[in-house]
Amino acid sequence: MRMLLVEDDVEVARFVKKGLMEAGHAVEHAPNGRDGLFMAASEPFDLLVLDRMLPGGVDGVRLVETLRSQGNKTPVLFLTAMTAVDERVRGLKAGGDDYLTKPFAFAELLARCEALGRRPASDAPATRLKVADLELDLLSRTVTRAGKKVDVQPREFRLLEHLMRHAGQVVTRTMLLEKVWDYHFDPQTNVIDVHVSRLRQKLDKGHDRPLIHTVRNAGYMIRAEP
Amino acid sequence: MPAPFTRQRVMLVLRSAGLRFALLFAALFLLAGLAFSAVLWWGTAGALDRQTAAAIRADTTALMERWRDGGRPALIEAIEARLAADIEDQTLYLLLDREGTRLAGNLETPPAQADTDPAWFNITLAREGEPSEARLFRLDLPSGSRLFVGRDVAEKQRLRALLTDALALSAAAAAFFAGLGAWLLRRALSQRLAPATLTAAAIASGDLAPRVPLSGRGDEFDRMGETMNTMLDRIATLMEGVRGVSDAIAHDLRTPIARARAKLEEALSGSPADSAALRSAIEQGIADLDGVTRVFQAVLRIAEVEAGARRAAFSSLDLSPLLEDAADLYLPSAEARQISLETEIAPGLVMRGDRDLLLQAVANLLDNAVKFTPEGGSIRLVARRGARAIWVDIADAGPGLSEADLPRAGTRFFRADSARTMPGSGLGLSLVRAVAVLHRGELHLAEARPGEDPPGLRATLRLPA
16 A cells, blocks of 8 residues: 655654555655645545644644545544544544544554555445355345354444455454444453454354454454465 | 822722612602603693683683673773782783773783784783783673783792702702712622622632632522632632642552563663563563553543533433443453343433443443452343433442442542452543533442342442433
């Protein structure tokens, strides 16, 4: 993916750029809002990672608003040091697609970037999702593994659907909470882990090849290869 | 410098609200006096006019009788008799013959308006040097002579003078009472406002403790004082919140930061060959820092909720599916420890609030319940609609809280002794309490099963519907 990082803090920018490049992405960096806007408007990018507060008169929200008013639909991930919940709402309202609060774990940033950048180009709904011998039918809402039906509860179905839509990508616990449960809050304990491990048990029962993998210090990934 | 001081005082008095009120009332008094005098004037003067006209008419009729009976000499005689009998010198007569020669009466000259219509008119005449007013009636006799009959109406003038005097007097009285009223009102106002002013001044100089004393009369001033006190309480709460955050940073963040620092330093001074130990130390350090971040965010979140600004973003929501979601979220965690989680959630619990915060509150309570309930125990989540509020009740089978700890639970960083070994920051219940207060509700903690061992904890959220 080709990404543009607009971040004024030199150390954070260096760390994020290095990490994203190690993960196989091309990253351009702009140190202020004005340069960022110029680059984002003149070159094609798959994803913009914007700091919310930027020097140079153009802050993150202004930058996105300007781009969106020009019909530019490049996905935007906001980084911010502001924790107030209203800030998240304001960023998303301006046209941002996702939001991450500093300080963050790099794995969380990478997972979110990849989820945003590889979103299906069209919103045409797929009716079947498939990973290895696991199939998920969105119309009849059934799950089969190797042709055998697996009984899952509605919430587990949605959890699995989200993982399968992002097959091969890391999905973090907070992302699952936001996308599957649709709540923004901080669970004090590992509630999500318990849900995933229960789903994993149901799927892997009687099969020797696990499909849902735990990615250390990051989250989960569903993939065919072990 | 006495001169500017006096001017300042005068300006102060002129700007006083009491003076303005008093002036307004004085103007109202005067207007009322004027209106009253006008009514009195029209009433009495009109009656006098009618009375005079009737007297003149009766007099004329009687004189006509005399003329008809005895002709001109009898008329002259009658007029002279009447003039002689009129001691108060109120009546006026004049009889003129065809040529205009005066035959009888006390009017020296025929009035100027003698030849004009109508028959009734007013004249002014000099009586004993004083100008006076009179009302006259003209009657043309068939013989060609003219008879004028009139009455002095000085009475009316006296009445007018009386009313004018009365009005002037009442204006003076109104002005006097206005002045007195202004002074009294100004004094009363500044006396009643003095406590509020003094309190505000004390607070402005940095002492947040004083409150406006109330007179107990329940009047406007008391209501203003109450409003001010409510405002001051709110400010004090906010100040306490800020202080809480700084205390938290001072005490509870210092420890984990110190721990992380110590670990990293230890790793640095250790053997450089032991890369596994170094790695584990760094991982521990990152985990500690994440813990610090989490506590930090929780403290800021509580402060944000307590500040009440999020009320602006409230929307209408159904609590029932939200509670189902919360139970659904914690069910696997409970089942993993063989704890049964029963729910009894009434449908359609509609209220206004913040969805994410309410879920966070219920999640914190469920989290505690799962954490403290021993394996094989049970948790009950009951939600129902009361008369004016929605009640959410979460009862666990844990050790509960001691009598001494119950009121302290929910204050920042409070952790019961029995919970010291459990993971947690001591902020969960603080946030629940803050969320409840934000929704103008409350969090109540009690024993779930009084008398039993363990008693369990019942956390009840009351949320106004």
